[in-house]
Amino acid sequence: xxxxxxxxxxxxxxxxxxxxxxxxxxxxxxxxxxxxxxxxxxxxxxxxxxxxxxxxxxxxxxxxxxxxxxxxxxxxxxxxxxxxxxxxxxxxxxxxxxxxxxxxxxxxxxxxxxxxxxxxxxx
Numbered sequence: 436x437x438x439x440x441x442x443x444x445x446x447x448x449x450x451x452x453x454x455x456x457x458x459x460x461x462x463x464x465x466x467x468x469x470x471x472x473x474x475x476x477x478x479x480x481x482x483x484x485x486x487x488x489x490x491x492x493x494x495x496x497x498x499x500x501x502x503x504x505x506x507x508x509x510x511x512x513x514x515x516x517x518x519x520x521x522x523x524x525x526x527x528x529x530x531x532x533x534x535x536x537x538x539x540x541x542x543x544x545x546x547x548x549x550x551x552x553x554x555x556x557x558x
Contacts, residue, residue: 444552457531473527
């Protein structure tokens with residue numbers, strides 16, 4: 436079992452920045468590929484970014500490329516999402532997730548999920 440807890444969400448003006456964190460506990464964090472997803476109420480959950488267990492491989496959805504950066508610190512059992520140049524359309528609940536299989540943009544390949552943190556970007 437892996438427990439994941441997100442933090443760092445909040446209200447920010449368009450063009451601003453936020454850094455999300457995800458603290459992991461339980462089984463060895465470094466064994467898992469990690470990802471960030473987001474969801475707006477009434478809409479399907481959307482892939483944002485993923486990172487391999489080593490941190491060497493990352494992948495982003497097109498809408499956040501060049502603005503968001505996913506990273507991890509295995510020594511601190513932590514995952515991060517640096518979000519710059521935020522837009523109102525980035526408003527959502529952001530979830531971190533862990534996969535024992537591989538880094539992926541498919542939420543079905545993730546075994547563990549956090550409770551989410553709200554990000555609101557005002558125009």
